[in-house]
Amino acid sequence: MTVSLQSTFGSAFVGLVVSAVLYGVTILQTYLYYRNYPEDSRILKWMVAVLWLLDTAHIVLCTIAVYSVLVLNFNDPTILTTPTWCVIVQTDFNGLIGFIVECFYARRVWLVSRNIYLTIVILILSVIHFALGIVFTVGSFEMTRANFGELVWVTSTGLGSAAAADMMIGISLCWYLSKNRTGIQRTDHLITTLMKYSLTTGFLTGIIACLVVLTFGIMPNNFVYVGFFWLLGKCYVNSILAALNSRESLRERAHPRDGSFLNMSGVTPSVVIMSPTRRRPSLSVNVDTAILSKADYPPPPSASTANSVPSPRVS
Incomplete structure (x- = not known):
């Protein structure tokens, strides 16, 4: 088998550079999450920590792989x-x-739709994606690069399941969010924003997964697919961190706090969602009036005052 450095680890090097940039974004978003959301549940905090550790271990392994080939050997x-x-x-x-x-x-x-069948299908596709990734790892240790074509079905099925799950997530979130439109312009604008986030998240990772399947199916003996595959994990992590960190922005647009940028700038928020139990504060105006009088001459003294003041002596 004839391979070139450019089509193998040259492609992997390009993927490593782009992955390193996205990993920097991951670090920034992780820092912003722990700074802005200290009151989140422990499960959510641990999930973010585990994702950051896995992403860190992944970028370290990718760096070692490229360094060992391009430098050590x-x-x-x-x-x-x-x-x-x-x-x-x-x-x-x-x-x-x-x-x-x-x-x-x-x-x-599940929280948006309460559709148990749809949720189970997404979970099954996710399990297939993860399980076939392990099958690919075990099979890779037992064969040479020349036989990687035998694993095309594993990669195609696994990443195809991932792409299907991602697109189902994006489409289903948009569908059920659109059914919650109220006809109120401000509320509908917020729902539209959430729909855009969902579509961007689902279709971005789904398209990258399809590119990995396509490049591996056409060129299984080079590392063009590796460059796309390394980007896939970074997009997963950044998508969930962006979803978590955007909550404060959406909340600020719905309810501007006193002293916040929207409140101080005089900009009317585009979305206002009022809770059913929340009432608008009543506005009361108290006007105090007072009558002031001014005379050019002092008023005449009263009778009691006149009796108490001695009359002037005339000489």
Whole structure:
């Protein structure tokens, strides 16, 4: 099998650079989450911590894989046809990240729709994605790069399930959110914003998963698919962090706080959602009036005053 450095680890190097940029965004969003949402539940905080640790381990494994080939074994061409343990193991980290994120969004679908069948289908597709990732890892250790074409069905089925789950999440969230329109312009605008977030999240990861399947099916013996696959995990993590961090922005647009930017700037928020039990504060105006009088001459003294004041003596 004839392979070139450009089509193998050259493509992987490009994917590593873009992944490192997205990992920087992950660090920033993780910091913003823990700073802005200290009152979140422990389960949610632990989930964010686990995703960050998995993403960190993934970028470390990718860096080791590229460094070991391009630096440590730069004069050994046989390394291009030998699968390294770092490239193989990183698959499971990405698969576990995708599984956690898809389960999180499946819970959101359940809360919005209360459709148990739809939620179960999404969870089943997520399990297939994660399980076939493990199958790919085990199979990669037992064969050479020349036989990677035998694993096309594993990758196509696993990542195809991931793409189907992501698109189902995006479409179902948009569908059930659209059914909650009230006809009030401000409320509908907020629902439209949430629908845009859902579509962007679901279709972005779904399109990248389809690109991985397409490139691996056409070119299983090079690493073009690896570059896209490394981006997939970073998009999963950043999508869920963006969804968590956007809550404060949406809440601010719905209920501007005193002293906030929207409140101080005099901009009327585009969305106002009032709770059924929340009443508008009553406005009362108290006007105090007083009558002031002014005379050019002092008033004449009263009778009692006149008796008490001695009359002037005339000489």
